[in-house]
Amino acid sequence: MAKITFLGAAGTVTGSKYLIEAGGKKLLVDCGLFQGPNELTQRNWNPLPLDAATIDWVVVTHAHIDHTGYLPKIVKAGYRGPIYCDAATRELGQLLLLDSAHLQEEDAKYAAKKKYSSHANPLPLYSTPDAQAALNQFKEIPRSDSFTISPEFSVRTHDAGHILGSCWLELTITENGKQTVIVFSGDVGRYDQPILNDPTPPSRADFLLCESTYGDRDHPSGSVADALADAINRVAKRGGAVVIPSFAVGRTQTLMWYLRQLDEAKRIPQIPVYVDSPMAISVTGIYAKHGEDHDLDFTNAEQQGNKDPLNLREVKMTRTVDESKAINNVASCVIISASGMATGGRILHHLAQRLPDAKNAVLLVGYQGEGTNGRALQEGAQYLRIHGQEVKVNAEVVTVDQLSAHAGRSELLRWLSGFTAAPKQTFLVHGEPVALESFRAAVTNRLHWPVTVPAYLQSFDLNS
Ligand SMILES: [Zn+2]
Missing domain, CATH: 3.40.50.10890 (Rossmann fold)
Structure with missing residues (x-):
C-alpha cells in the first residue's frame, strides 16, 4: 500500500519534502531547505530519517530554495538518481543552488571568524561542488504533459503561476493494477498577474497536498x-x-x-x-x-x-x-x-x-x-x-504590499474550486500554524472536505 511521509513544510512554510513509497520504490516530491529560526534550520543538519541512497527518484515543483535547497545535501548523502523538473526550473535552479551553496560557504566562514560554532573548523551545510553535482542530476520533463517515471509512478505538470517554471503536480501511482492520484499544489500563484499564466485549475485527486502560506488572509487590493x-x-x-x-x-x-x-x-x-x-x-x-x-x-x-x-x-x-x-x-x-x-x-x-x-x-x-x-x-x-x-x-x-507571488486565501479557495469531487483526504502544508488552522476551517466549512494538518515526520497510508 502506498504511503506518504511529511519530511518538511509540515506546520511551517519551508523545507518542502514529501516522500511517497509504493511498490517497494521511493519517490521524493520537492527537496527544500528549512529557513528562518534556528530550531528549523537545525533540521537541515540532522540526517534524513532514511538513507538518501535508497530514494529512487526526485521531482521538484519549482526552483525556490525552500523547494530545492536541500538537493545538494541528499546528493552529498548518496542520492544518485534523476532530479526531474521542467526546463525553466532547471535553468533557475542553476542560479539559485549555486547561490545557496555560496551563502552556506559564507556562513561557515563567518562562524569560523566569529568563533560561535562549537566546531573548531565549521563546515558549510554543502559546498559549490555539491550543488554542481546535484545540478548534473537534473533531468528535464515536459511542461504541461505527462511523463512516465516507472511502472509505479507517472507525473503530469500543470502551470502554478507562482514563478517562472512553477507547477503543481498530478502524480499517478499504479499498484496491483489500481491507480491512485495525488495532487501536490507546490506554491500556488496569483490570478490576473503580469507575465505568467494563471494557475491551471485542478480537476480530480484521491489525495491532495495544498499549500497554505496565505491561508488566513487576502492580499490588499488596489492598483x-x-x-x-x-x-x-x-x-x-x-x-x-x-x-x-x-x-x-x-x-x-x-x-x-x-x-x-x-x-x-x-x-x-x-x-x-x-x-x-x-x-x-x-x-x-x-x-x-x-x-x-x-x-x-x-x-x-x-x-x-x-x-x-x-x-x-x-x-x-x-x-x-x-x-x-x-x-x-x-x-x-x-x-x-x-x-x-x-x-x-x-x-x-x-x-x-x-x-x-x-x-x-x-x-x-x-x-x-x-x-x-x-x-x-x-x-x-x-x-x-x-x-x-x-x-x-x-x-x-x-x-506597496499588493505584490505577492503567492495566492491569497480567496485565490487558494478559487483554485480548490476546480476539483469536481472532494479528495478523500486533503493535507494542508506549507503554512504557519495560524494560517493552517484558519485555512482548515475555511476548507471544512465551505467545501466540507476531510482535512488533515500533518505534523513533521508524520506518515499516512494512501488507501484509495
Ligand atoms: Zn515558491
Missing part, C-alpha cells in the same frame, strides 16, 4: 501601477531617487513589466531605471526566454514588436561593481536591487547612500520578515546599521 506611478512621480519632482529592494526571481521582473507599461503610457517621467543585481539580470534573461510560461499580455507585447517587454527605454542593467558604484552619481533615478528584505547584497550600499537624504524614497514591495532592515524601515526606524555604520533615515518609506 500596483497607480502606487508605483504615484511614488515615482512624487520623488522625481523633488529630484530624488526611488530605491527598491527586490527579490531577484519574479519580483524584479514584475516591477520591470509595470515600469515598462507606465513608461509607454507616459505616466512616469523619463528618469533612468537601474537593475543593479547580477542574479536579477540573469533571471530576467531566463524569464524572457521561456515563452511556454508567458501569459497572453506578455505574448502580445512580444508580438507587437517589443521583442523584450521587460525592457524599457532607459533601463540599465549593471553587473559590475564599478557600474553599481557609478549609480551614486545619478541624483534622480529608480534603483531595483537585491536582496528583497535588504538583509544583504548591493541594495545595502544604495540604502547607505540614499537614506540620509529626504528627497529620496525607499519602496518596499515584498514581505519584510522580522529582524530585517526592510522591516525596521517599515516600522519607522530612525537609524539603520549598514556595514558597521549608523545611517540616518531621512528618506521617505513607502510600502
Whole structure:
C-alpha cells in the first residue's frame, strides 16, 4: 500500500519534502531547505530519517530554495538518481543552488571568524561542488504533459503561476493494477498577474497536498501601477531617487513589466531605471526566454514588436561593481536591487547612500520578515546599521504590499474550486500554524472536505 511521509513544510512554510513509497520504490516530491529560526534550520543538519541512497527518484515543483535547497545535501548523502523538473526550473535552479551553496560557504566562514560554532573548523551545510553535482542530476520533463517515471509512478505538470517554471503536480501511482492520484499544489500563484499564466485549475485527486502560506488572509487590493506611478512621480519632482529592494526571481521582473507599461503610457517621467543585481539580470534573461510560461499580455507585447517587454527605454542593467558604484552619481533615478528584505547584497550600499537624504524614497514591495532592515524601515526606524555604520533615515518609506507571488486565501479557495469531487483526504502544508488552522476551517466549512494538518515526520497510508 502506498504511503506518504511529511519530511518538511509540515506546520511551517519551508523545507518542502514529501516522500511517497509504493511498490517497494521511493519517490521524493520537492527537496527544500528549512529557513528562518534556528530550531528549523537545525533540521537541515540532522540526517534524513532514511538513507538518501535508497530514494529512487526526485521531482521538484519549482526552483525556490525552500523547494530545492536541500538537493545538494541528499546528493552529498548518496542520492544518485534523476532530479526531474521542467526546463525553466532547471535553468533557475542553476542560479539559485549555486547561490545557496555560496551563502552556506559564507556562513561557515563567518562562524569560523566569529568563533560561535562549537566546531573548531565549521563546515558549510554543502559546498559549490555539491550543488554542481546535484545540478548534473537534473533531468528535464515536459511542461504541461505527462511523463512516465516507472511502472509505479507517472507525473503530469500543470502551470502554478507562482514563478517562472512553477507547477503543481498530478502524480499517478499504479499498484496491483489500481491507480491512485495525488495532487501536490507546490506554491500556488496569483490570478490576473503580469507575465505568467494563471494557475491551471485542478480537476480530480484521491489525495491532495495544498499549500497554505496565505491561508488566513487576502492580499490588499488596489492598483500596483497607480502606487508605483504615484511614488515615482512624487520623488522625481523633488529630484530624488526611488530605491527598491527586490527579490531577484519574479519580483524584479514584475516591477520591470509595470515600469515598462507606465513608461509607454507616459505616466512616469523619463528618469533612468537601474537593475543593479547580477542574479536579477540573469533571471530576467531566463524569464524572457521561456515563452511556454508567458501569459497572453506578455505574448502580445512580444508580438507587437517589443521583442523584450521587460525592457524599457532607459533601463540599465549593471553587473559590475564599478557600474553599481557609478549609480551614486545619478541624483534622480529608480534603483531595483537585491536582496528583497535588504538583509544583504548591493541594495545595502544604495540604502547607505540614499537614506540620509529626504528627497529620496525607499519602496518596499515584498514581505519584510522580522529582524530585517526592510522591516525596521517599515516600522519607522530612525537609524539603520549598514556595514558597521549608523545611517540616518531621512528618506521617505513607502510600502506597496499588493505584490505577492503567492495566492491569497480567496485565490487558494478559487483554485480548490476546480476539483469536481472532494479528495478523500486533503493535507494542508506549507503554512504557519495560524494560517493552517484558519485555512482548515475555511476548507471544512465551505467545501466540507476531510482535512488533515500533518505534523513533521508524520506518515499516512494512501488507501484509495
Ligand atoms: Zn515558491
